[in-house]
Amino acid sequence: MDQRVKKKATIYDLSVLSGSSPSTVSAVLNGTWRKRRIKESTAQTILGLAELHQYTTNLQARGLRRSRSGLVGLMLPVHDNRYFSSMAQTFEGHVRSRGQCPVVVSASRDPEEERRTAETLISYSIDQLFIVGATDPDGVHEVCEPAGLRHINIDLPGAKAHSVISDNYEGARMLTEAIIRRFGNDDPLRPDELFLFGGRNDHASRERIAAFHATKKALLGADPEDGVQSSGYSPDITLCAFEAFYQRHGKLPRALFVNSSINMEGLLRFMAGRPAEMFSELVVGCYDYDPFGSFLPFPVIMVRQNIEAMITKAFELIDNATTTPQTFLIAPELIQPRSALKGPLDTLKDIA
Amino acid sequence: MDQRVKKKATIYDLSVLSGSSPSTVSAVLNGTWRKRRIKESTAQTILGLAELHQYTTNLQARGLRRSRSGLVGLMLPVHDNRYFSSMAQTFEGHVRSRGQCPVVVSASRDPEEERRTAETLISYSIDQLFIVGATDPDGVHEVCEPAGLRHINIDLPGAKAHSVISDNYEGARMLTEAIIRRFGNDDPLRPDELFLFGGRNDHASRERIAAFHATKKALLGADPEDGVQSSGYSPDITLCAFEAFYQRHGKLPRALFVNSSINMEGLLRFMAGRPAEMFSELVVGCYDYDPFGSFLPFPVIMVRQNIEAMITKAFELIDNATTTPQTFLIAPELIQPRSALKGPLDTLKDIA
DNA sequence: TCCGCTTGCACAATCGATGGTGCAGAAACT
DNA sequence: AGTTTCTGCACCATCGATTGTGCAAGCGGA
Structure with missing residues (x-):
């Protein structure tokens, strides 16, 4: 039945199985089939086969063709800190709810590393990059700009892209x-x-x-x-x-x-x-x-700092057409001693 | 000079510029050129052009061809917690030092989400997956196994893959x-x-x-x-x-x-x-x-918990051939009150 | 001069999915 | 019946890199 490491099914496999062409299979599986006037029954057949053979799209192939990957990057200075890890947590929620895949990496506050990291992410054709607390945001910009990568600064502002920082x-x-x-x-x-x-x-x-x-x-x-x-x-x-x-x-x-x-x-x-x-x-x-x-x-x-508001604002800005770079201030909040506040984890369901 | 968003240079561009074939350019740029008996001078020319035109490999294309991506995944329950964020920090260091790209994502302790997340990562052809604190490690295994993805459990053990957990x-x-x-x-x-x-x-x-x-x-x-x-x-x-x-x-x-x-x-x-x-x-x-x-x-x-030791052991295990799944215990350490220990951040250089 | 070996590289298939275009057959209309 | 308009789908080039294979030129030896 299943040999060790059976190759994953591709649209070509489903094409043979269904008797349709690869392009038809592709259209059915990525949801553009109505636009391509594929018959409902054909679509159902293919979807059935896909289900049966556990088809999953090869996202590298799709990314190569579309020159976008569905990945959204978050570049942090470091992980090991409640401020930045809350940022990651909040970011993930937003990205997931948009049907994309969050990728969180850190760059150690090192300008060189920041640029290298951005370049690597660009090589994977990520769709957007959120740059948090970068030591050299404009250096990162210089890398993103020629690649046409939408990006935004958070926490520390840059001069060449929009920035969302706390007041x-x-x-x-x-x-x-x-x-x-x-x-x-x-x-x-x-x-x-x-x-x-x-x-x-x-x-x-x-x-x-x-x-x-x-x-x-x-x-x-x-x-x-x-x-x-x-x-x-x-x-x-x-x-x-x-x-x-x-x-x-x-x-x-x-x-x-x-x-x-x-x-x-x-x-x-x-x-x-x-x-x-x-x-x-x-x-x-x-x-x-x-x-x-x-x-x-x-x-x-x-x-x-109001992380939720910062991330929300950042998404808003990165989605809309770029005008001249601006910096947006988000009001932080004073917290009295001995306060245990809710955080991003509190929105997760939990099974005791 | 540079139009808005100039397309990134590809091996085909360099091929034309250098007068060599794309395959030669590819070999030079990925370092296999000696094996292919490319002349030193040809290589230098191409490397020079690559530098000049800021060539960077399209990793999606490479990943598609090689069916590996150079990405190494870490799946956490959540980010927002010092234990897990230290894990991420330590993990990143290890992956970076191996010349690969770390990808950290969280799955909210939700078995369904854990499997979905693993599937997404597989679609990007990640090379290895470190599964931390999964609620259903064996469920994730069922997703990784058929895809031939090497994976290992950390913090919470599974029955179907090696596990490294604290004692x-x-x-x-x-x-x-x-x-x-x-x-x-x-x-x-x-x-x-x-x-x-x-x-x-x-x-x-x-x-x-x-x-x-x-x-x-x-x-x-x-x-x-x-x-x-x-x-x-x-x-x-x-x-x-x-x-x-x-x-x-x-x-x-x-x-x-x-x-x-x-x-x-x-x-x-x-x-x-x-x-x-x-x-x-x-x-x-x-x-x-x-x-x-x-x-x-x-x-x-x-x-x-000895995160460094756990991650080290995990890398050791994931690199070597799989035998029958075993669980390895790592001794944790008792910390007296009022102790401020060094963490993964302390290995980063810091500029005051 | 002819053979065989080495050097240095080009060719072309391939990875899996996408999307523009074209085309046969059916339906609708004159 | 002849022409136009839909339907429903197949064809094929393409994204950028990798890699097995083939082959010409150069060289040395017989």
């Missing part, structure tokens, strides 16, 4: 304000007690840092020069920044603005091995939301 | 023991003060529950019937389980064994809005590691 300035403003207000009037925060850790020279960090500065100045009257400790997007570099600060001052600041959940992991590394009491008075604001991060033993105010 | 029994034994020992001799834990939440009828849950039972019995002398509250892999259902327990007993147990980080999120939801003091005496063991989870305001002992 970093407003988010950071809210967060800074919330941190400051967290301290009552009896013992208000002083300008030299609130520091920002993390961030590098990308659009998001610049906006957040600007808002941090401005808000500190507005509410606390001043902001010392050294109020920002850049430490990229690496837990270990952030750890070093905390260690260094601790060396210099003999303590941590009373309040921290942490630029991302990845930087928060740097703080965790700093905490590990140190007594919990050391952090009991700490107040932290973190630009990113992680449910576990929200329940740390000190108040952590978080900013949740 | 759930031993992990759960260690975890249960650690929870119990956490309580001193002055005020030891009683059997009715330790409950397991989460889990369903899959291999991992069964093993963990068995170990939980056995260890409780061994160390505490007994284990009441209702010691296990199944609640699947859903935060909300787990939340309900906690609510229900709280209704019945007016309090939470002193100690919890939580079956996965997803179930831990159910606990977070229970905590939200309730006073922190309610949980100050709680001791939790969680089968999964999440860096933020490790620093909650009560001791959380975690089990970290």
